Amino acid sequence: MEINKDLILQMYDRMMEIRKFEERAMDLFTRDKIRGSMHLYIGEEAVATGVCFALNKDDYIVSTHRGHGHCLAKGARIDLTMAELLGKATGYCKGKGGSMHIADLETGNLGANGIVGGGLPIAVGAALSARLQKNNKVAVAFFGDGASNQGTFHESMNLASAWKLPVLFVCENNLYGITVPFSEASAIKDVAVRARAYNMPSVIIDGNDVLEVYKTAKEAVEKLRKGEGPMLIEAKTYRHMGHYTGDPQIYRTKEEVEEWKKKDPIKRLRCYILENNIATEEELAVREKRVDDVIDQAEQFALNSPEPDAADLLNDVFA
Amino acid sequence: MRSILYVEAVREAIREEMLRDEKVFVMGEDVALHGGIFGATKGLFQEFGGERVRNTPISESAIIGSAIGAAVTGMRPIAELMYVDFVCVAMDQIVNQAAKLRYMFGGKAKLPMVIRTQQGGGRGNAAQHSQSLEAWFMHTPGLKVVMPSTPYDAKGLLKTAIRDDNPVLFLEHKLLYWMKGEVPEEEYTIPFGKADIKRQGTDVTIVALAMMVPKALEAAEILAKKGISVEIVDPRTLVPLDKETILESVKKTGRVVVAHEANKVCGVGAEISAMIMEEAFDYLDAPVMRVAGMNVPVPYNKKLEDICLPQVQDIVTCVEKLLG
Numbered sequence: 001m002e003i004n005k006d007l008i009l010q011m012y013d014r015m016m017e018i019r020k021f022e023e024r025a026m027d028l029f030t031r032d033k034i035r036g037s038m039h040l041y042i043g044e045e046a047v048a049t050g051v052c053f054a055l056n057k058d059d060y061i062v063s064t065h066r067g068h069g070h071c072l073a074k075g076a077r078i079d080l081t082m083a084e085l086l087g088k089a090t091g092y093c094k095g096k097g098g099s100m101h102i103a104d105l106e107t108g109n110l111g112a113n114g115i116v117g118g119g120l121p122i123a124v125g126a127a128l129s130a131r132l133q134k135n136n137k138v139a140v141a142f143f144g145d146g147a148s149n150q151g152t153f154h155e156s157m158n159l160a161s162a163w164k165l166p167v168l169f170v171c172e173n174n175l176y177g178i179t180v181p182f183s184e185a186s187a188i189k190d191v192a193v194r195a196r197a198y199n200m201p202s203v204i205i206d207g208n209d210v211l212e213v214y215k216t217a218k219e220a221v222e223k224l225r226k227g228e229g230p231m232l233i234e235a236k237t238y239r240h241m242g243h244y245t246g247d248p249q250i251y252r253t254k255e256e257v258e259e260w261k262k263k264d265p266i267k268r269l270r271c272y273i274l275e276n277n278i279a280t281e282e283e284l285a286v287r288e289k290r291v292d293d294v295i296d297q298a299e300q301f302a303l304n305s306p307e308p309d310a311a312d313l314l315n316d317v318f319a
Numbered sequence: 320m321r322s323i324l325y326v327e328a329v330r331e332a333i334r335e336e337m338l339r340d341e342k343v344f345v346m347g348e349d350v351a352l353h354g355g356i357f358g359a360t361k362g363l364f365q366e367f368g369g370e371r372v373r374n375t376p377i378s379e380s381a382i383i384g385s386a387i388g389a390a391v392t393g394m395r396p397i398a399e400l401m402y403v404d405f406v407c408v409a410m411d412q413i414v415n416q417a418a419k420l421r422y423m424f425g426g427k428a429k430l431p432m433v434i435r436t437q438q439g440g441g442r443g444n445a446a447q448h449s450q451s452l453e454a455w456f457m458h459t460p461g462l463k464v465v466m467p468s469t470p471y472d473a474k475g476l477l478k479t480a481i482r483d484d485n486p487v488l489f490l491e492h493k494l495l496y497w498m499k500g501e502v503p504e505e506e507y508t509i510p511f512g513k514a515d516i517k518r519q520g521t522d523v524t525i526v527a528l529a530m531m532v533p534k535a536l537e538a539a540e541i542l543a544k545k546g547i548s549v550e551i552v553d554p555r556t557l558v559p560l561d562k563e564t565i566l567e568s569v570k571k572t573g574r575v576v577v578a579h580e581a582n583k584v585c586g587v588g589a590e591i592s593a594m595i596m597e598e599a600f601d602y603l604d605a606p607v608m609r610v611a612g613m614n615v616p617v618p619y620n621k622k623l624e625d626i627c628l629p630q631v632q633d634i635v636t637c638v639e640k641l642l643g
Contacts, residue, residue, distance in 0.1 A: 060392065093425035101423040110391055111424060115415050121381045122416065125388020125396075132344060132370060132394055139388070152411075155381035162376065316426030317460050319484035 001215045005278045009287070011053055011210050012273060015045040015266050016291045018069045021078060024295050025068070025085055025099075029245050033303070034085050038099045041069035043208075043240035046265035047172050048073035050213025051140060051233075054221050060108045060126040060139040062119030064172075065100055066239070067112025070142050075107040079298040088305035095308040096316070108137075116177075117143060117150030120169075124156045127165040127230075138166040138224045146177025148191045157232070161198040164229035168220050169195075171234045172207060178243045179251040192234040200230055207235025208265040211272070238263070320503055326496040328470035329359045329435075332477035333397060335506070337367055340395060343481055344371040347382060347399030347435075356401055357437060357496050379409035383434065387417050387486075390432040395481060402448050403438035403490065406455075417486040418461030429484040433477070437491040439530050439580055440628050444493075446616035449624075451581035453528070456488045457557045457590065463487040463511060464557040468532035470500035472555055475509030483511070492530045492580075512559035516568070520550035523574040523638050526565055526591055527551055531578040531610075531629065538634035547642060557587060565591065566599050573604035576637050580628055583611035610637045 022042050028034045041048070044066070052061065052073035063070040071081055076092065084091030085099050092102050103111035110126060113119040123141035130137040147153055148171060160167040171191045175182055188194070195202030203220075205212050213235060220231045238260040242249045249257075273279050279287075323331070337343045344367075345360055351374040354361030364372040375382050379400060386398040400406060406413060413434065420428045440449035456464045463485050467473040473491065480487040517532055518539055527535040532553050539549035552568050554561055569575055575595055577588035592607035610629045618624050 060388075062388075091425070093423060093427070096425050097423040103420070103424040103427055105391075105424075105427050110388065111420060111428075113416075115411055118384075118411060118416055121384020121412065122388035122391070124381065125385030125390070126392045127388070128385055129389040129392040129394045132389070152380050152384065155376070155378040156384070158376060159378060159381045159385065163373075316422050318463070319421060319426075319429045319431075 001218065003211060003214065007053065008211070008273065008278055011049050011214065012269055013287055013291060014049045014073055015210065015269065016288060017078060017294065018045045018048065018072050019266055020291050020295045021072060021082070021298070022068055024299055025082070026245065028086065028299070034099070035087065036098055037244045039066040039244055040239065040241040041066045043260065043264065044172055044174060044237045045069055046210035046213050047170065047207045047235045047237055048142070050210045051170055051217040053214050054217035055138070055140065058108055059137050060110055060123065062110045062123040062139070062141050063112040064119065064142055064144055064147070065112065065114065065116070066144070067100065067102060071102050071104065071109055071112065074104070074109045076102070076104045076109060078294055079301040082298040082302040083305050086302045086305070087307070088302055089308040089312070090301070090305040094312060117147035117152040119143070120147065120152045120156035123167055124160050124165060127160065127167040128163065131165060136225055138168060138221055140168045140170055142170050142172060144177065145171060145173040145175070145182045145191055146185070148194065149177070149185060157195065157198040157200060160230040161200045164227065166224035166227070167230040168217065168224060169230060169232040171232065172237055173234055174237050174239045176243065176251070181251070190234060192232060195232040200232055202232035202234065204234045204236065207237030208263050208268060210265055210269055320501040322499045323470055323502050324496065325470045325473050325491070325498050325500070326357055326359055328474035328502050329477060329491065330361060332474045332481070333360065334363060334366070336478055336481040337363065337371065342393065342395045343397065344373065344394065345397045345399065346373040346375050346386065348375055348377055348401045350374060350399050355399060357493065359435070360399070379405050380412050383409040383412035384416065386432045386434070387412060387420070387430060390430045391420065391428050395431045397433045397435055397481060400434060400436040403436045403452050404447050404450050406436065406452060413462070414459050418459045422461060430486045431484045433480045433487045433489050435489045435491065437493045437496070439492040439494060440617045440624055441494045441530070443619055443621060443624065445619040449617035451579065451612070453490055453557055454581055454586050457587055461486070462558060464490065465511070465555065466490045466529040466557060467555060468495065468529050468553050470498065470502050472509060472515065474502055475507050476555060478508045479511055482508070490529070494530050498533070509555070511556045512561050514552050514554045514561035514564035516564070517551040517553045518549060520548040520572065522548045522572055523576065523641060524550045524552055524568040524572045525634065525638070526575065526577045527553055528579040528587065530580055534629070534631050535578055535634055537631045538638065541631070541635050542638055547638065549638065562594060562598070565595065569595055569599045570602045573602055574641050575603070575607045576610055576634065576641060577607065578610040578629060578634055580612050582614045583609055584614050586611050605641050608637050608641050610634050
């Protein structure tokens with residue numbers, strides 16, 4: 001599959017946006033502007049970006065704890081996302097959801113989730129809804145290797161396959177469920193083998209290669225739209241940061257982290273772009289500067305936004 | 320007016336709403352060809368087909384979770400859980416997902432979904448098939464909770480539940496399914512948050528839920544023969560709760576018994592009696608009393624089960640004690 005150069009540059013921009021967004025969020029967290037806990041996606045940007053670029057705006061996704069990447073990759077506004085992290089009234093959830101619960105129905109994002117594995121059956125339901133409404137939409141369930149040991153993973157895989165629903169299960173295998181290595185928590189090496197038990201095709205890919213992710217997802221989504229039933233993609237990747245902000249990371253070695261940083265998906269795409277003369281250093285610098293400006297503006301918007309009104313506390317429990 | 324069974328009233332409500340709105344569909348264990356183990360969906364599969372009346376695997380988290388996903392994307396699912404006891408398997412989806420998505424998302428999502436299930440004891444189904452769990456749901460902000468006690472209420476409230484844009488726990492009682500009552504042929508709905516006075520009286524108010532309504536009515540007949548006039552208030556929906564009607568009745572009678580089948584500790588009776596004491600203490604002539612299930616898992620043996628769950632005589636005794 002030939003990927004058009006403009007699309008490659010757009011994916012580069014998006015990955016840079018996610019990276020710089022989170023670096024800025026980390027900065028705001030250390031300045032006490034963001035509270036609670038944050039689960040950064042740094043190092044995994046290629047998965048969300050590659051998959052979401054293979055989707056239409058009105059296709060659905062469900063996300064995880066580590067949801068900023070999915071949210072932005074699916075097309076959410078950076079300023080409203082930043083405002084939500086700061087708990088502001090202008091945020092996507094009016095300051096009531098925070099980092100772990102951002103949703104944007106306009107871009108089909110049915111929500112990040114504070115419960116590991118909690119979103120999987122919701123994606124199945126969105127796909128069922130697409131089937132019943134005959135609108136040809138698909139649903140993507142992003143989840144981690146940790147969630148693949150939850151009952152909801154198995155129930156969702158089984159139900160989606162039994163009903164041949166258009167669900168793309170995307171496992172972001174970053175090797176750790178919080179602090180426990182997947183190898184310690186599971187008797188298998190690859191999550192992908194579990195698809196066999198549900199008579200579902202699966203594929204293992206390099207999750208740090210956005211072009212491979214995009215191609216795989218594009219093909220999978222085409223099959224989903226033809227009604228061929230669900231599929232599982234296991235993207236091998238790695239989070240550069242800890243599980244949460246402040247994680248002392250005693251469960252992994254610095255060498256391991258350094259080794260994976262060499263496989264940084266953004267650097268990798270940058271090299272590809274330069275080697276294939278898709279853009280020059282100067283052109284990329286201009287693009288990066290533009291992303292910096294967008295992040296600056298988003299930060300200013302968020303910092304200057306009002307706190308929610310106390311009167312709004314009791315609103316939105318019910319429709 | 321014609322009389323039909325409670326289970327038929329439930330079925331009519333689902334059927335009429337499916338005819339009225341093509342977004343309404345049914346999913347659950349054995350609900351299609353078999354029509355549900357209590358027959359609540361009998362005939363719907365034949366009429367509406369397998370796309371809209373769907374047998375699911377025995378996977379409660381997937382049933383509730385996929386109902387959430389369907390609801391949030393524009394459908395109006397009715398998810399049946401065969402027994403309320405099975406909500407435990409799906410509790411994350413009910414409590415952390417269905418009840419919270421709208422609020423967490425700053426009001427963006429609507430979740431027009433009904434979780435229909437049946438609960439209660441009295442049939443020898445023992446501890447894992449006899450519970451009454453309404454207090455759990457009433458305690459969770461974001462869920463509406465309905466407990467109809469008559470065929471008329473069951474039909475009118477279920478139609479309202481299906482049209483509501485929020486997750487609704489619709490708790491039927493397994494012993495009520497075979498009770499008959501008057502249900503008009505013509506279309507009607509019953510609003511949420513409107514209690515029904517099932518019997519007028521002046522000496523004591525009994526706030527009764529679900530199966531305790533017929534039991535309270537029977538107790539009231541016995542008490543009437545002893546010269547005691549009982550008023551029976553059936554809240555019908557716990558969320559929203561019609562405080563006003565309850566308080567008006569308290570102000571009239573000055574004495575209250577709250578009767579529910581769930582065990583007493585932290586039950587709905589505790590909430591209702593505390594609410595009465597906070598808001599109508601000056602009108603009370605005696606402390607609010609509770610008639611409720613005992614604090615044990617529901618036993619299998621009939622003799623033990625009858626002792627465990629509140630009976631007509633328990634209500635009579637409680638009222639007499641209250642009147643001193």
